[in-house]
Structures are given as C-alpha cells and as structure tokens.
Amino acid sequence: MSNRLLLFLFISSFHLISSSEDTSFIFNGFTKANLSLGGSSTLLPNGLLKLVNDSQHQKGHAFIKKPIVFSSSKPLSFSTHFVCALVPKPGFQSGHGITFVISPSEDLTLAQPARFLGIFNASTNGDDSFQLFAVELDTVKNLDFGETSNNHVGIDVNSPISVESAPASYFSRKEQRNVRLNLSSGDPIQVWIDYKGTLLNVSVAPLEAEKPSRPLLSRSINLSEVFRSENLFVGFSAATGTAISYHYLLGWSFSTRSESLQLLDISKLPRVPRLSVEHKKVKQYGLFIAPVVVLGIIVIAVLAGVYYKRKKKYAEVKEPWEKEYGTHRFSYKSLYIATKGFHKDGFLGRGGFGVVYRGDLPSNKPIAVKRVSHHGEEGMKQFVAEVVSMRSLKHRNLVPLLGYCRRKGELLLVSEYMPNGSLDQHLFDEKQSLDLSWSTRLVILKGIASALFYLHTGAEQVVLHRDIKASNVMLDAELNGRLGDFGMARFHDHGGNAATTAAVGTVGYMAPELITMGASTVTDVYAFGVFLLEVACGRKPVEFGMDAEKRYLIKWVCECWKKDSLLDAKDSRFGGEFVSEEVELVMKLGLLCTNIVPESRPTMEQVVLYLNENLALPEFSPYTIGIGAFSPVVVDAASLTVSCTARNWSAPSVSSSSANNSKDYEQMLEAKNSVKIVAESEDIESRLSKPYSGSICSILPVTEKNAANKAPICTAYSFPVNKKPGLSTMASIKQTFMLMGSPESFLVGFCS
Ligand SMILES: *[C@@H]1O[C@H](CO)[C@@H](O)[C@H](O)[C@H]1NC(C)=O
Ligand SMILES: *[C@@H]1O[C@H](CO)[C@@H](O)[C@H](O)[C@H]1NC(C)=O
Ligand SMILES: *[C@@H]1O[C@H](CO)[C@@H](O)[C@H](O)[C@H]1NC(C)=O
Ligand SMILES: *[C@@H]1O[C@H](CO)[C@@H](O)[C@H](O)[C@H]1NC(C)=O
Ligand SMILES: *[C@@H]1O[C@H](CO)[C@@H](O)[C@H](O)[C@H]1NC(C)=O
Ligand SMILES: *[C@@H]1O[C@H](CO)[C@@H](O)[C@H](O)[C@H]1NC(C)=O
Helix, strand or coil: CHHHHHHHHHHHHHHHHHHCCCCEEEEECCCCCCEEEEECCEECCCCCEECCCCCCCCEEEEEECCCEECCCCCCCCEEEEEEEEEEECCCCCCCCEEEEEEECCCCCCCCCCHHHCCCCCCCCCCCHHHCCEEEEEECCCCHHHCCCCCCEEEEEECCCCCCEEEECEEEECCCCEEEECCHHHCCCEEEEEEEECCEEEEEEEECCCCCCCCCCEEEECCHHHHCCCCEEEEEEEEECCCCCEEEEEEEEEEECCHHHCCCCCHHHCCCCCCCCHHHHHHHHHHHHHHHHHHHHHHHHHHHHHHHHHHHHHHCCCCCHHHHHHHHHECCHHHHHHHCCCCCHHHEEEECCCEEEEEEECCCCCEEEEEEEECCCHHHHHHHHHHHHHHCCCCCCCECCEEEEEEECCEEEEEEECCCCCEHHHHHHCCCCCCCCCHHHHHHHHHHHHHHHHHHHHHCCCCCCCCCCCHHHEEECCCCCEEECCCCHHHHCCCCCCCCCCCCCCCCCCCCCCHHHHCCCHHHHHHHHHHHHHHHHHCCCCECCCCCHHHHEHHHHHHHHHHCCCHHHHCCHHHCCCCCHHHHHHHHHHHHHHCCCCHHHCCCHHHHHHHHCCCCCCCCCCCCCCCCCCCCCCCCCCCCCEEEECCEEEECCCCCCHHHHCHHHCCCEEEEECCEEEEECCCCHHHHCCCCCCCEEEEEEECCCCCCCCCCCCEEEEECCHHHCCCHHHHHHCCCEEEEEECCCCEEEEEEC
C-alpha cells in the first residue's frame, strides 16, 4: 500500500519536473533581458528597447538568446503580452511597423526593411520552407500586399501578405463598442497574442485599457505545420522605409503555457522619450514671435530708458514670455540686499560659468546667488524654462534651485546655501581641506549616484546633468553630497546648436563620443565614472604637472590594476582608515563607467546597485577592451597647437591690446577650416583671472548651415607667439583650458 503511495508521489513529482520545462519570462523594461540584437536595434539606458534608429531603410531585430523548445510530443502553444510604442519622426510619415516574430533562425540579415518589415524580402513568396510566423502592427498601406489600411494589425505566415488582418481597434468594455486605435499616436500600445489548439487570437489596446474580452483577430492556424524545427526563436522586428517612426518596446511577458503568463507591471515600464517636437515647437514659435519679441524689447528698452535714470541700480530685464515664470523670479533688489550689494565678504567662489555669492533672505534663509554672464536671448528663454522645470526636481542629493533673476547681459541663479562649499575644495585644495574620510566620501558617492539615477529615470523627463565633476558637487551641513549646476553646460551650449555637434562640458570628464553623438545618459555615466575615480584618488582627472604615466587618472588607475596594486592609486590622505574592498570597488566601477564603448557602460540604476553592493560587478579586467583607454585629443597646451589625426590647427597670434579696445569686438581675426576666431572685449576677462598676456577670443563655428549664427562654441585665450606661457604656468594657474579638435567640431573645456 505504502509502496503504491510512494510510486504515486514519484509520478506526480515527475510530472512537476516535466511541466517545469515550460518557458516563461517577463521583462518590465529590458535592462536585464538576455536578448540578441540585430540590425540597428539598441537597448537604451532606461531599459527601453529601440528596434530601429531614425534613419531611412533600417531594420532591427531582438530575439531571446535561448531558443524555445517546442517538443513534437506536446502541441505548440504560447501566450504573450507586450507593450510597444510607434512614434513618428517629426516631419516624416509614420512607418513602417513592428512585428512579433517566431522563427527557427535569429539571423534575418537577408530580410529587407520598409514594407518587408525586416523579416521578409522580395523573393519571400509564401513558400512553406520559409518557416516564419509574425503578427504585424503596420502603419503603411501597401497596395501590392492587398492592404486596405495604414493602421492595421495582421497575421503573417511565410509571406508579407497577411493571412488575416484588420484595422487596429479594440472592444472597450466600458463603452461596449469597438474603439479605433491609432497605432502611430506615439502612445504605448498593449498587444496580446494567444495560441492554443489551432486557434490564434490577437488583441491590441491602449495602455490604460484592460485586455479586451473579444480578440481583434481570431484565426485557425496549425503552427505545427508552419515550423519543422523544434527550436524556435521568439522576438521582435521593426523597419523604416522612407517613412520613419521610432519603434520602441517597453515590456514583454511570454509563456508557453497561457496559465503561467505573468502580468506586466505597467508602472515599472520605461518611459517613451517625448520627442524634441516640443523643442521644435518652441523654436518655431520663437521664430514666429521673434519680431514681436524684438518689438517688445524695443518698447521695454524705451520704457526702461525713462525708468533707468531712477532705478539704474536695480535694473532688470523682464520680457513678456517670462510672465508664466513670475513666481520663480527674484527681484534684483532683493538679491542685492540679501548679498549686501554682492559684497566681497560674501564671495563664495568662482565656478566655470560665474561667480557665487552668499546671501540671506529677509526670512533669514541663507542662499547662494550665482551671477552668470550671457549674450544670446534665444538660449536664455529655453534656459529659464529649464530652471523653472528644475524646481520640480526634488531629491535629497540635489542642490535645490529656488529661482532666478535677469539683468542685462546677466542671469542670476538662486539656490539654497550649502555651508560646506564644493567637494573639489576639500579634495584638491590643501588649504581649505576638511580631510574627508573614506566613509564620508563613500556616502557622498552613493548620494550623487542616487541623484543622477533620479535625474535619468525618476523625473518627468530624462534630465541630463552634462557636467558632473567634483566642483559641481556641494556639501551640505551634514557633509552629504548635493549635485548642483545641472543644465549649465547646456546653457553655455547656447540652446544647443544642432548643426554643429559641438558640446561643452569639462575636459577630462567628457566621454569621447560626446563630440559626435552629443550628450546622453551614457555620457553622464562616463563623467560620473571620472568623478568616482577623482574622489577615490583625491586628484583631478588630468594633471599636466605630473609624470607622463600618472598624468591621466583613468589610465593611471588602470595601470595600477594591471600591476595588481590598484590601491596605489588611492588618495594617500586616507592613511590606514579605509576599507580596501570598498576603495577597489569604487575604482573598478569608475573604470567600468569610463569604458570608451558607450554600450558597455552600466546604467545609473546598475551603478547604484553596484555601489550599495546589492549587485556584484560584472567580470572584467584592466585588459578588457575599452577599459582604461583614455586618449585625449589634446596635446601641447603650451604652444596651443591642437592636433588630432585629421587636422592641425594652431591659435593665431593676436596682440593683447586689440582685446581691450571695444571697437574690435566681433572683428574677425582669422578663419581656419570650420572655425573663425573673433576677438572679444566682454567681461569674461574679469571673470577669468588672467595670469598671462594673452587675449580672449571666441571661437565660432562656420558651416554652411549656421554661418549667420554667431553663437560661439567656446571662449579661449590666444597668445602672441613670443609671449606663450610655459607649461608650468599653465599647470599652476587655476583655470587653464584645452582645445579639442575633431573633423567635425571644436571643443574647448575649462579645467577648474
Ligand atoms: C545570456 O545568454 C548567454 C548565451 O545564451 C548565456 O551564456 C548567459 O548565461 C545568459 N545570461 C543570463 C543572465 O541569462
Ligand atoms: C542607423 O544604423 C545604420 C546601420 O546600423 C547606420 O548606418 C546609420 O548611420 C544609423 N543612423 C543613425 C542616425 O544613427
Ligand atoms: C530572401 O530571404 C531568404 C531566406 O532568408 C533567402 O534565402 C533569400 O536569398 C533572400 N532573397 C534575397 C533576394 O535576398
Ligand atoms: C495618429 O496619431 C498621429 C500622431 O499623433 C497623427 O499624426 C495622426 O494624424 C493620427 N492618425 C489618425 C488617423 O488620427
Ligand atoms: C480566442 O478567442 C475566442 C473567442 O473569444 C475564445 O473562445 C478562445 O478561447 C480564444 N483562444 C485563445 C487561445 O485564447
Ligand atoms: C497540426 O499539424 C500537425 C503536423 O502536421 C498534425 O500532427 C496535427 O494533427 C495538426 N493538428 C490539427 C488540430 O489539425
């Protein structure tokens, strides 16, 4: 009797084992997914899977790496639920579409883009040997495929000509009717595909709706006849043609047993980036009302002229468009009083972009006021909008921005006062040093990582910092790190001049691809990596005064690791009080983040997990490709010769007197390749301490598209040849700068 029971138990447990062969997986965002990507598909740092880039005639695929085994003994069945979004590229018709694919091969290199959706090609003719099944969300009407709608869902078996299709719609339980669904609205769309027996059901619905009770398509197909292979790859494909959409996948759940299909957690899905449409709108809008604004300025100028005599001291610039930001505006008078007339006793420091003063508001609240010079009105408007939107960013490791004020040629930014100043003072300046212990530094690093993670994913929009470095990290009363100055680099980019891909940041912290690709979350990760290293090592990323082997921090740390003595690179001020595992972790993470291959860098989410030791660092060594490869384009700052593989350029000689004569402003000194150099008499001179007899000039981009645009890429010094400062002067002064060149663009960074 008991033997029987045992046998029964044995059999039932065996049953459990065999049913566990079912394949189920769920990805709420694809950060942790094991996918093989083909064509131009990429995984974005926030876990969004972008199936094609925004060029014409692209195709992209993503398949689960491990094939699903459908044994011949068991009839094939599966259920899947995914969320995708098709966002038309501004100015283009939306196209072509996205498909869910099952195929015995993940190699679809012979497939064609556009109407073939990256899975078929012109010679695919429905032949049984082709073995491919897909469900398409198609946003182009191809008459030669018999399609009747540019917004349809179809079932494809071995052929781009659907066996069944219908215009996209869903049965709304609430309204008790079929509701049309616009596939190319850009909003996330849910798709369910269920196959069991020989019945295949397909439903679509917007994100907020539940699964429709009636499927959109229901078709009898025997998939066991379609596939001869038992190992099948499941995944997605998308394609563009002359019509272009961004095709995103947000989440995906799949199971070979419909009962074990897990529900996607809508709240965990990555956000679909809002396109720069809004940007464009602002620009177009800006163009449109430009004359009005100009008129406005003139009127204001006249009024101001009358007013000026009386109120010269507290004069501000206010424009109609600022009305909506009114509550975030401080009056100059109040700031003047708070800082006791910007008295030198309240002088806190000189950042890359301006001078900072301490002040006290009538409520006794201490504030920091940064005065930034500016020229362009256009960049200003966008920046003010950003400043205001930054107010909504709330994180305990961000410096809270309180508001702004504008004056002629000047912007004042008001933020909370941070009693312990900026981190770089304590790291690099022996005099003011607070002697930060290792544990304090680790707390600061964790805080800044979490702030950056928040900027990248937690805010309404992805916010890039663009200029992470020790001097932009402030310390509050409890010595917590607070990230400040976000968006400043962008502001100095003068509203982003898309035609020149020029980017401004700080040399030493700028990811190599910044020049060609522009800023992104991964370039922030790069800068954060440099920041990790500088905090652990207590030195700047580039120090010209040092021996060649130590000069570049990233390289030096990597060299130490190669010699198995990673700790040699650490800050000597720690003495014996540090945890070597932690210091090593931070240094290795710094190297991982500064990988020159952007795709190989971790996301900020991962960085936070690594730093808190919730996740082990991936396997890598100092010999891993892309690690420790810091190769600045900059050379020879002393002679100011910029060289890179593609070109040579040397600074022109200008006699120093020319810069002091305001007549000479905008006088072109020299044009070389794609830049022209213009002498400047602006007050930058007073902003930058000027230790040598060079003159200040602006470097402007000269390309066909923006020849009229006078926004300088950067500010630089130029020298008469006979008065070149020596290398040691350059290294000892607080603000040296370096020029970077590339075939397309020019960069200058201030090293402070
Ligand atoms: C990802 O897939 C590869 C290749 O199939 C495998 O070696 C690796 O272990 C997988 N990783 C995870 C996390 O499943
Ligand atoms: C898109 O991808 C293709 C091939 O991967 C590449 O040639 C093209 O330059 C990419 N386009 C953009 C805008 O990145
Ligand atoms: C179309 O695709 C099939 C299967 O992938 C391949 O055998 C065939 O050569 C392709 N035809 C063309 C014209 O590329
Ligand atoms: C679908 O949405 C897109 C983007 O909002 C819009 O351009 C298009 O006109 C819409 N189509 C229809 C038929 O409403
Ligand atoms: C497909 O839909 C029909 C009609 O709603 C339903 O009876 C059937 O069970 C569904 N099949 C699957 C596999 O979901
Ligand atoms: C589906 O096709 C397979 C293989 O041809 C066959 O064995 C099976 O009986 C078919 N199923 C149905 C329900 O027709």
